[in-house]
Amino acid sequence: MVETTIEKETEESLSCFHCGQPVRDSHLMLDNRLFCCRGCQTVYQILNDNNLCDYYQYEQHPGLTQDKVEGDFTFLDEPSIKNKILIFESADYAKAEFYVPAIHCISCLWLLENIQKICSGVIKSEVNFSAKRVTISYHPLQVNLSAIANAMQTIGYPPQINLDTQPNKVTFNKSLIAKIAIAGFAFGNIMLLSFPEYLGMENNGGELNRLFSYLILALSIPVTFYSGNDYFINAWKSFKQKQLNIDVPIAIGLAALFLRSSYDIITHNGPGYMDSLSGLVFFLLIGRWFQDKTFESLAFDRDYQSYFPLSVQKRIAESYKAVLVLDLEPKDIIQIRNMEVVPTDAELLSEEAFIDFSFVTGEARPSKVKRGEIIFAGGRLLGIPVLLEVIKKTSQSHLTSLWNNEAFQKPKESKYKKIIDYAAQRFTWAVLLLTIATGIFWYQHDREQMWLVITSVLMVACPCALALAAPFTYGNMMRKLGHFGFYLKNADVIERLAKADTIIFDKTGTITFGNAHITWKGFAEENELKNVQAITASSTHPLSVLLAKSLQSDSSITIEKIVEKPGKGIEAYVDGVLYQIGSANFVSANKPNQQQASYVFISINNEVRGYFEITTFIRPGLQQLINKLKNFTLGLLSGDNESDLKRMQTFFGKDAKMRFNQSPHDKLAYIQTLQNQHKTVVMLGDGLNDSGALKQSDIGIAVTDDTGVFTPACDGILQGDKLQYLDKIILLAKKSTRILKVAFAISFFYNIIALSFAVSGLLTPLVAAILMPISSVSVVGFATLAVNITSNKILKETL
């Protein structure tokens, strides 16, 4: 055992013991184990101190990297919030349920169920692995909810609190499965009981046959009235809204089948078509379940509120108390700490503050705010805590006005008539007209047969296969795309994506990505560079952050008189030596001739030593992607300045529409202009500053390198390294729509055959019984197979 661990360590000497990430600098060592960041090391330390290192036995590197900003859970102790999370509460026993997205392996399960060893007062904790939920029972007198949440955070499993999505959806799913179980049960038994009829033994049994038919009737009642009730309810609803959706013909078909068969059975005219009815309901429900299952596994219904800190520290008398953001009133005094988002427009009471407005304006550089100035909602504080006076209630503020834009409220789906609804509408009218015509014909020729024929027509016309085709095709494609790193909000996105003709990219984070290429051109001693690192580490400017990350650090350095001049650079003294770090003008140096990157100059004691050349990487494969997207109108929107214009032109060509210095409002407006020109726009963006544009676009795709962290209002999430396959994804969307149309054609083919029998009054139970299941099964089979074959073929080329 000992030997194997040593082997593992030497093999993976460069990855973090906790999370398995590659280790950049080797400072963080503990017990001979390497860690990528302070967070991972802390988690290990806590586990080690509490004798919980078994955690590392079940899986290798079970942790997730810990370099994220820590949340604050004190708001959980507010009674109004607590009540939404607690399942049960009494004086000495309480039970709460948390959603913990970080749960991913057997080690997580083990650790979270042993949380009482870290957090005393917890009685029992139980993990539901599939739902990623933890149910914790505890003594309310010994420990409070925020302490538990904090304990979970210290070990790397912060619960995600979103008051809107707390009620779980499990109950709905359960009833669907119960409906499927009952329909399947009835379907099987009805088929068994129909055997004499299938074998043509109709007239042999007499009483036995009658008994069978009554059993069949009894079995079909729960199928129709319990399993199938959704279809009747939906049909009724759509009827009231004076719109025909796909559920209307299904409901009519089901009703016709049931009434006709019941009539047959009661009047001893035969066993009816209950086998078709129950089979139909069974297959329809399976289709729905399949769709639900896909949605559930891809669900990311977090809305904008999950970006706001739910509570904020409000000053009451001399102390601070966590209150709900929505309860803030003008004149309230609140405290905002480092990296917290300002929840509402407020006036600064402290001396000064650095606010990162990239959320609102797209501008990455932090801006300095002085006492008495107003900070708009959505800004993120960098640095020391500040006091603010609220001037507006949250709902009215600047940021919510962006979010409350029409694009967020109006469900995009309503703008499109889905293929399925379009088909169903025409089909329903056609069937109704056909039924009336047939009724008139038979009324004139053979009045006795009229009702029989009318019900047969309605019954076989039921476009069950039509209803199955869409969920199976799109649901399956969604699942395939999910494996591929493209997660969709719902299946309709595929349909819209197939129609796209314009693709707009955001620059930072979408085309370029996080890391940068940094080269030092100049001369400096090793310890001088360490001093530079120490100075840049205290600044939050994106370039400083990149520099600080790339240079070696030394925690013993003390910096004096640090002054950061926004837009220029930083000045500081180390051991009495003046360091100036910043733009060429700031240190009075000459600019390099070729301006293709960002430059940071270093001057020590007023002597220019050289500069760092910082190039942000462009995602690999971008050029090939753009070459493949020749048929689309391409565009670029960026919140940054134009320094990258030339580089971008080499990628996009001179004709592409490129706009720089765009605010979120500008981006949103630009998408709107395109849409007014009847373009179907795909927007690929990253940051929250794109969320307006993402939502406004017909298909908003968030490009991200970390799906767990980033989920704005969008239709799909695409993994950053898969961006180069965007063309393939659009191709797949187009193919799915084609597959769906073929599936429709198959379904119509069967319907026409069956209808021709029915209209001519020749429909025997046998024909109906054979045709209806075959049509459903062949449509489902075709859709599933075709999607699998196409997607595998296309995706294989990329992997």
Next chain:
Amino acid sequence: MTILILLISVSLVIAILFLLSFLWSMKHGQFNDTYGPAARMLFDDKKKKHE
């Protein structure tokens, strides 16, 4: 042929019992987490070894 009536009623009753037991187990959360319990079984083993 009358034996058929008996057989069919017996088979239906048995089938219904199974259906009801399925619905019961689903209602009581036996299918809520299909991964956890299997993994949890291994933890107990581990603990005993250590003790």
